[in-house]
Amino acid sequence: MIILLATQQKQAFLIIAYHQPVLLQQLVSQIDNINCDIYIHYDNKSVLPEIVVLHSSLVFTNRIDVKWGKQSLIEAELILFEAAFQKGPYDFYHLLSGQDLLLQQISVVLDFFGNHTNTNFVGFGQYDGWYFWDYNKKRAKAQMDSILLKYGQMKYGSQWCSLTQSAVNILVTEKLDIQKYFYGLDSADEFYKQTVLLAHNQSFYDIKNQFNGNQRHIDWSNGGPNPKTFDKSDLSVLLSIPRMFARKFNIEHMDVINAIIAKTNQKEIEPQLQQNIQDVRDISA
Secondary structure (H helix, E strand, O other): OOOOOOOOOEEEEEEEEEOOHHHHHHHHHHOOOEEEEEEEOOOOOOOOOOOOOOOOEEEEEOOOOOOOOHHHHHHHHHHHHHHHHHHOOOOOOOEEEEEEOOOOHHHHHHHHHOOOOOOOOOOOOOOOOOHHHOOOOOHHHHHHHHHHHOOOOOOOOOEEEOOOHHHHHHHHHHHHHHHHHHHOOOOOHHHHHHHHHOOOOOOOOOOOHHHOOOOOOOOOOOOOOOOOOOOHHHHHHHOOOOEEEEEOOOOHHHHHHHHHHHOOOOOOOOOOHHHHHHHHHHOOO
16 A cells, blocks of 8 residues: 655655665665655676566666775765756655665655755764864875865764755755865765755754764664664664664564564555565575
């Protein structure tokens, strides 16, 4: 059953993925709705999977070889933003990874963002001196100084976000400046959007709480360089937290994925879609 909202305009879901097509299919199936268009950048190093939708428009964008934390990740984001922007306008552009899942039914997600038009969901870290630890090491001092001179400040946070038409217009229009000022810096995907959009006086949902601000549940409690991969111990939180998205998931913990899918699916799952998901699982086994 697909719920159509009378006043609902379309929203775009932009996914950066590189492996685990079974998980990617589950994410796409959660989104699959006539009010949603889906754009996927699938890493050029990987074999392009067959992903099935019944209701959404699905677009695989041009592909590049993505290296996490490098400028190629910004390139992949901009490829997605440009592809969707050219087909838009959309009320929102949701940037997700292929290891994300929706924590709510798609109708709830669409309603939530539809009730916050003209508001960007971007996570901001709270330590203003975050970049000084390697100011003279990995990152180029002169380049960072030029960013400060142009934009007046540098802010950082999670790369995953939900942006308005206005915000994506800024990023697409200023693509050459983004390339000039941010390319070549490590992990610039985690501060170019915050820095540029704040300089343009965009409106944000919550600038004080990073993961409420972008409506993503991401667990960094393990203290490592990567967020925790959810397992059974996380289920009670995942099933009760009111945020819209979560990461990261892995098919090694399929029981967790299945529990989230059971919560977010409509009561009646189209038999054709269920068979398509199983077909993808069989191909990937």
